[in-house]
Amino acid sequence: MCGIVGIIGKENATDILIQGLEKLEYRGYDSAGIFVTGKDKQDHLVKSLGRIADLQTKIGPEVQGTVGIGHTRWATHGKPSERNAHPHTSSNHQFILVHNGVIENFEEIKQEFLQNKQLEGETDTEIAVHLIEHFAQNGLTTKEAMKKALTVIEGSYAFALIDKNNPDTIFVAKNKSPLLIGLGDQFNVICSDAMAMLAETNHFVEIADGEMVTVQADKIEIEDTKGNLVYRESYEAQLDLSDIEKGTYPYYMLKEIDEQPTVMRRIIQEYTDAIGDTMIDEKIVKKIIASDRIYVVACGTSYNAGWVGKALLEKMTNIPVEVHLSSEFGYNMPLLSEKPFFIFLSQSGETADSRQVLVQLNELGLPSLTLTNVAGSTLSREADYTLLLHAGPEIAVASTKAYTAQIAVLAVLAKAVGDSKKNQSSLKFDLAHELSVIAAVMETIIDEKMSISQLVEEYLSTTRNAFYIGRGVDYFxxxxxxxKLKEISYIQAEGFAAGELKHGTIALIEEGTPVLGVITDRKTAAHTRGNLKEVESRGAHNFVISLGSLSKETDQLIIPDVHPLLTPLVSIIPTQLIAYFATLQRGYDVDKPRNLAKSVTVE
Known part of the structure; x- marks a missing residue:
């Protein structure tokens, strides 16, 4: 959600900004813009509604400079439009600002400081740049004006500001929203995500909340809220540019579905030793064993992975587990147990809803672990412990490989804790071997793309609604x-506990309604088949995904058997492909569904 890039000290600033914005397209956006200038003070502000490609068509050869900022906007305040697109300028056009986040008190700022200002758009960002101008016109330097504005502004923000009168500096600040400084040789860059600037550098400096940074071509200076200089070592981003390219794939989502077997094997390598024993930091294991309840906190796909994780953790560790939505937990915290342990699941490690929960827990001194795909991300830095997913960059908005990676790493964690407790008979299996089997079965399912595409055409090509049903982990x-189906194909899809159909939901079944049943659990298989018969008698068009040992000849998709605890890792694969082909057949953009962002960095 929203992306920021900036560059200072290179002749081809425009090209670098555009390439950086293209790398941030995965975050979701509805408009984009750049501002570039240089020592000759020839200024160029270009904005466009739509895609980066639309912006590029408006950039002429004269749009050149050595310093610039760029932005992809996802509308929060004000509808998507060119006038609401970033960068925004002050009324005297001296200051140019890009912003990611939400300014909560923008109305109050407008009333107190900007009553006589004529605003061009409807965004909270425009309020911020006018506020900086207001303080500068009262005698403060640009740096002082921005620092003063930060004391007034409430909410989340990542700011990058250029003063056209002094184009040798970009002023940067952040609070709750991600932003990094990239270090180069006689140049420096700014970005919301390291992958945006990997073509320029792989050395980055993190910025903490409340800090302000002055970025020049040959140096950066970080100051805390009291004005004290802060020195922080840079880190090397462990990313490969080839990992974030589509290669021969038409869409990132298909590439990322295909990468899941490799991810499983990478997790085996990272978290198990040569004889298959789990390798998890003993401090994490001891903390979990000492707890009386585990709380999994997450959003969206990670929340769904958390429910599968609950089943794994409870069966393998014998510790009760609760799963909570971050956006609810933060403002309606339940009564906690005496010795809680918290696990945060987040692909990006920047999820704002989860972060505001973690901030509260840190204030309470409660232990936490983050499972994330991004080393050095905010949730990783601020939690007590981190386990990386090792899934590689996930670009498509619809998460696939991060979901299965989360479940696999949770399985490794559960096995490590259970082995340490030595009290669960269900632990007597070789997890490394079973995950190897999972990887092979994933490949088998992925190889059935064409038959899955044909089934999608038969069952989902014209439907407005569809339902998935299952029991236990099949419900999860x-x-x-x-x-997956609803977020990219726009089919109104819901997942139901199969046994709940007769308690109201079956009223939604009409003639021809697709109902996709998931059957991988032996003890509930017959019950789910009974529920499928119930909806079939009301006109449903049934589509069954079943485990080989539980299958019937009439089932549409049959999955090879795997260890009973790990079936969600393989039963999800055909459903990812179903969503992919349903979207493709309807002519929609698989990677960039409407209204959605990959990384949700505002609450």
């Missing part, structure tokens, strides 16, 4: 499967 898979 149904939740994620329906999310």
């Amino acid at each position: 898979v149904s939740m994620e499967a329906s999310l």
Whole structure:
């Protein structure tokens, strides 16, 4: 959600900004813009509604400079439009600002400081740049004016500001929204995500909340809220540019579905030793064993993975587990147990809803672990412990490989804790071997793309609605499967506990309604088949995904058997492909569904 890039000290600033914005397209946006200038003070502000490609068509050869900022906007305040697109300028056109986040008190700022200002758009960002201008016109330097504005502004923000009268500096600040400084040789860059500037540098400096940074071509200076200089070592981003390219794939989502077997094997390598024993930091294991309840906190796909994780953790560790939505937990915290342990699931590690929960827990001194795909991300830095997913960059908005990676790493964690407790008979299996089997089965399912595409054409090509049903972990898979289908194909899909159909939901079944049943659990298989018969008698068009040992000849998709605890890792794969082909057949953009952002960095 929203992306910021900036560059100072290179002749081809425009090209670098555009390339950086293209790398941030995965975050979701509805408009984009750049501002470039240089020592000759020839200024160029270009904005466009739509895609980066639309912006590029408006950039002429004269748009050149050595310093610039760029932005992709996802509308929060004000509808998507060119006038609401960033960068925004002050009324005297001296200051140019890009912003990611939400200014909560923008109305109050407008009333107190800007009553006589004529605003061009409807965004909270425009309020911020006018506020900086207001303080500068009262005798403060640009740096002082921005610092003063930060004391007034409430909410989340990542700011990058240029003063056209002094184009040798970009002023940067952040609070709750991600922003990094990239270090180069006689140049420096700014970005919301390291992958945006990997073509320029792989050395980055993190910025803490409340800090302000002055960025020049040959140096950066970080100041805390009291004005004290802060020195922080840079880190090397462990990313490969080839990992974030589509290669021969038409869409990132298809590439990322295909990468899941490799991700499983990478997790085996990272978290198990040569004889298959789990390798998890003993401090994490001891903390979990000492707890009386585990709380999994997450959003969206990660929340669905958390429910599968609950089943794994409870069966392997014998510790009760609760799963909570971050956006609810933060403002309606339940009564906690005496010795809680918190696990945060987040692909990006920047999820704002989860972060505001973690801030509260840190104030209470409660232990936490983040499972994330991004080393050095905010949730990783601020939690007590981190386990990386090792899934590689995930670009498509619809998460696939991060979901299965989260479940696999949760399985490794559960096995490590259970082995340490030595009290669960269900632990007597070789997890490394079973995950190897999972990887092979994933490949088998992925190889069935064409037959899955044909089934999608038969069952989902014209439908407005669809339902996934299952029991136990199959219900959890149904939740994620329906999310995948609805978020990219726009079919109104829901995942239901199969046994709940007769308690009201069956009223939604009409003639021809697709109902996709997931059957991988032996003890509930017959019950789910009974529920499928119930909806079939009301006109449903049934589509069954079943485990080989539980299958019937009439089932549409049959999955090879895997260890009973790990079936969600394979039963989800066909549903990812179902969502992919349903979207493709309807002519929609698989990677960039409407109204959605990959990284949700505002609450």
